Amino acid sequence: MSLKPLKAENHKDLSSMKELPDSYAWSSVDDDCLLSCSSEPVPVINLEDPNVMKHVGHACKTWGVFHVTNHGIPMAVLDDMEASVRKLFYLPIQQKLKAARAPDGVSGYGAVRISSFFHKHMWSEGFTIIGSPYEHAKKLWPQDYKNFCVVVDEYNKEMKKLTNRLMWLVLGSLGITEGDVKWARQTRDTKEACPALQLNSYPACPDPDRAMGLAAHTDSSLLTILHQNNTSGLQVQREGMGWVTVPPIKGALVVHVGDLLHILSNGLYSSVLHRAIVNRAQHRLSIAYIYGPPSNVRISPLSKLTSIVRPPLYQPVTWSEYLAIKAKYFNKTLSIVRLSAPVNGFVDLKDHKSVIVG
Ligand SMILES: C=C1C[C@]23C[C@H]1CC[C@H]2[C@@]12CCC[C@@](C)(C(=O)O1)[C@H]2[C@@H]3C(=O)O
Ligand SMILES: O=C(O)CCC(=O)C(=O)O
Numbered sequence: 001m002s003l004k005p006l007k008a009e010n011h012k013d014l015s016s017m018k019e020l021p022d023s024y025a026w027s028s029v030d031d032d033c034l035l036s037c038s039s040e041p042v043p044v045i046n047l048e049d050p051n052v053m054k055h056v057g058h059a060c061k062t063w064g065v066f067h068v069t070n071h072g073i074p075m076a077v078l079d080d081m082e083a084s085v086r087k088l089f090y091l092p093i094q095q096k097l098k099a100a101r102a103p104d105g106v107s108g109y110g111a112v113r114i115s116s117f118f119h120k121h122m123w124s125e126g127f128t129i130i131g132s133p134y135e136h137a138k139k140l141w142p143q144d145y146k147n148f149c150v151v152v153d154e155y156n157k158e159m160k161k162l163t164n165r166l167m168w169l170v171l172g173s174l175g176i177t178e179g180d181v182k183w184a185r186q187t188r189d190t191k192e193a194c195p196a197l198q199l200n201s202y203p204a205c206p207d208p209d210r211a212m213g214l215a216a217h218t219d220s221s222l223l224t225i226l227h228q229n230n231t232s233g234l235q236v237q238r239e240g241m242g243w244v245t246v247p248p249i250k251g252a253l254v255v256h257v258g259d260l261l262h263i264l265s266n267g268l269y270s271s272v273l274h275r276a277i278v279n280r281a282q283h284r285l286s287i288a289y290i291y292g293p294p295s296n297v298r299i300s301p302l303s304k305l306t307s308i309v310r311p312p313l314y315q316p317v318t319w320s321e322y323l324a325i326k327a328k329y330f331n332k333t334l335s336i337v338r339l340s341a342p343v344n345g346f347v348d349l350k351d352h353k354s355v356i357v358g
C-alpha cells in the first residue's frame with residue numbers, strides 16, 4: 001500500500017525557498033475546513049481540579065485530545081527545550097545531515113517516517129530521539145554537545161512523571177485500578193518503556209494553502225504529550241466537524257490518545273486523527289513525547305472493559321510489533337489488528353519486523 005516516495009529533493013533547505021515547488025504542492029489542503037470548520041475548542045483541563053479524572057475521561061471519550069494546565073512542569077524546562085530544538089533546526093543543513101536517520105532506521109534527522117506513503121513532500125523537517133540524545137548531539141555539535149543532552153534529559157524526565165500521572169487518570173476514568181494493569185506499576189522486572197521524542201520544524205511557507213506540514217495520522221502511542229511554540233498549526237479531526245485547530249495556550253500541553261490506548265480501552269477512547277498545517281509568516285516548532293508501554297508487554301483490551309456483549313475488539317500486540325505493522329500499513333494498522341466478528345483469526349505478528357526493540 002506504500003506509495004512511491006519522491007527521492008530527488010529529499011533534503012531541500014525549506015527556509016530558503018521563495019516558491020512552493022510542485023513536489024510540495026498538495027491539492028486541497030483546506031477542503032474539509034471550508035465545509036465544516038468548527039469553532040468549538042478542544043477541552044482545557046486543569047490538573048489541579050478536584051474532578052480532574054472525570055474531565056479526562058470525558059475528553060478522551062469525546063475528543064481524544066485535550067490541553068492540560070497546572071501540569072507541574074516548570075516553564076523553564078519547556079522554554080529551554082524549545083530553545084534547544086530551535087538551535088538544532090537552525091543548524092546548516094549539511095550539519096543536520098550528519099545525524100541523518102538511516103533509510104531503515106527510526107531515530108535521527110529527516111522527513112517524518114510516514115512520508116513514504118505520500119506522493120508529495122511535507123513542508124517540515126523532523127528529528128526523532130529514542131533514549132539518550134548523546135550519539136546525535138555528538139554529531140551535531142562535536143565540541144558543545146553537553147547542553148543539548150542536559151536539556152533533553154531533563155525534558156524526558158519531566159515528561160515521564162507527567163505521563164505516568166496522566167496514565168493513572170486515564171485508567172482511573174475507565175474504572176481501572178493498579179491491580180488490573182500490573183505493567184503500569186513500573187516494577188523492576190519489566191523492561192521500561194522507551195518513549196520517542198519527535199521534534200518537528202515547520203518553516204514559514206511561501207504558499208501555505210497548498211502545502212502540508214505533517215499529513216493526517218494517529219500516533220501509535222498510549223499517550224502523546226505535545227508542546228507547540230507560540231504558533232498555530234495543529235489540527236485534529238472531530239467527527240461531524242472536520243478539522244479543528246488546536247491553538248497553542250502558553251504553558252499548557254496538548255495530550256493525544258494514541259492507537260495503543262484505543263486498543264487497551266477496547267475502543268472506548270479513540271485515537272485522534274491529527275495533522276499540522278503551515279503558515280506564511282512564522283516558523284513553527286513542536287515537540288511530541290510519544291509514550292508507549294514497556295517493550296515486553298502485550299497490549300490488549302483490558303478484561304474489565306470486555307464482556308459478552310462487548311467482546312475484545314483487538315488482538316494482543318507489543319508496541320514494537322504495532323510500529324512494524326504501522327511502518328507497512330500506516331493508517332490501516334488499527335483495523336489490521338482488529339478482531340472482526342466472526343473472529344477472523346490472528347494476524348501473524350511475527351511476519352512484521354520489529355522496529356524499536358526485539
Ligand atoms: C515510536 C515511534 C512512533 C512514530 C514512529 C516511531 C518514531 C517516530 C514516531 C512518529 C512521529 C511523527 C508521526 C508518526 C506517525 C511518524 O511518522 O513518526 C509517529 C510514529 C507513530 O506514532 O506511529
Ligand atoms: O506539529 C504538530 O503539532 C503535530 C506533531 C505530531 O503530530 C507528531 O509529531 O506526531
Ligand SMILES: [Fe+2]
Nearest residue numbers: 217218219274
Ligand atoms: Fe502525531
